[in-house]
Amino acid sequence: xxxxxxxxxxxxxxxxxxxxxxVSGYAEDPAGPYAGGPWRNYxxxxxxxxPTPIAVCRAHGEVLIANPAMAAQWGAAPGQLRGRNxxxxxxxxxxxxxxxxxxxxxxxxRSRYPVEVRWQDGSDGSVREGELTIDPVGDPSVRPPxxxxxxxxxxTAPPPTPRGSASPVEARILAxxxxxxxxxxxxxxxxxxxxxxxxxxxxxxxxxxxxGRTALVARAYVLGVLSADSWPPAPA
Numbered sequence: 001x002x003x004x005x006x007x008x009x010x011x012x013x014x015x016x017x018x019x020x021x022x023v024s025g026y027a028e029d030p031a032g033p034y035a036g037g038p039w040r041n042y043x044x045x046x047x048x049x050x051p052t053p054i055a056v057c058r059a060h061g062e063v064l065i066a067n068p069a070m071a072a073q074w075g076a077a078p079g080q081l082r083g084r085n086x087x088x089x090x091x092x093x094x095x096x097x098x099x100x101x102x103x104x105x106x107x108x109x110r111s112r113y114p115v116e117v118r119w120q121d122g123s124d125g126s127v128r129e130g131e132l133t134i135d136p137v138g139d140p141s142v143r144p145p146x147x148x149x150x151x152x153x154x155x156t157a158p159p160p161t162p163r164g165s166a167s168p169v170e171a172r173i174l175a176x177x178x179x180x181x182x183x184x185x186x187x188x189x190x191x192x193x194x195x196x197x198x199x200x201x202x203x204x205x206x207x208x209x210x211x212g213r214t215a216l217v218a219r220a221y222v223l224g225v226l227s228a229d230s231w232p233p234a235p236a
Contacts, residue, residue, distance in 0.1 A: 048068060048078075052150055054151070055070050059146070060085070061087050064082065066081040089119060093116040093117065093129075097116065100113065101115065101134055110136045113135075115132045115133075116130075117130060117132050117151075129154045131151070133151075135150075165207075169190065170203075171220075171236075172190060173190065174226055175235055176233075177213055178226060183198060201216065
């Protein structure tokens with residue numbers, strides 16, 4: 001996939017109804033072997049319904065067609081990506097991967113080539129990462145072939161936030177209570193009076209609407225305030 005100059009994005013609501021562009025006299029229909037008759041429509045309907053981001057492009061990267069899942073990565077309608085270049089949309093992390101793909105296309109090889117990429121999400125502006133899997137498709141006698149690009153998005157979900165609220169002192173009191181410590185020993189360990197420990201426990205019981213120390217400790221585990229896999233008990 002050479003870093004060629006991208007054509008401007010075409011106007012229109014969909015790329016599905018436009019005439020297929022030609023390369024070296026070959027009608028480069030994105031439906032490939034299903035271009036004839038009703039099979040073309042079936043192919044395009046299926047492409048629209050696949051949740052995986054997919055684009056069909058020319059060898060130099062110009063997008064012929066993109067399904068809604070791919071267009072959604074840019075906050076665009078599918079037809080708005082037609083004529084754009086994949087290299088304008090995605091930034092490869094390693095140029096060597098592109099060089100290997102370009103050489104393979106030049107030699108007529110038809111293997112699958114992964115390219116690690118990053119891009120700016122069109123909906124929220126965040127930088128995302130993933131992998132484009134590039135497959136040469138179409139008639140083997142046609143060179144260069146069209147390319148089928150499938151995007152696998154790397155999900156970098158943030159760590160889960162605690163589901164309950166407790167101050168550091170309250171969490172330490174709960175951890176000691178879960179381990180069987182008495183109110184007096186909790187106060188000694190934390191430099192609090194017995195009344196001070198009871199004050200914090202009473203506030204927690206009212207906040208979480210429970211009664212009794214056993215229920216309070218159980219609630220702390222359910223809310224994620226105490227670590228579920230630690231012994232002696234410890235704050236999460």
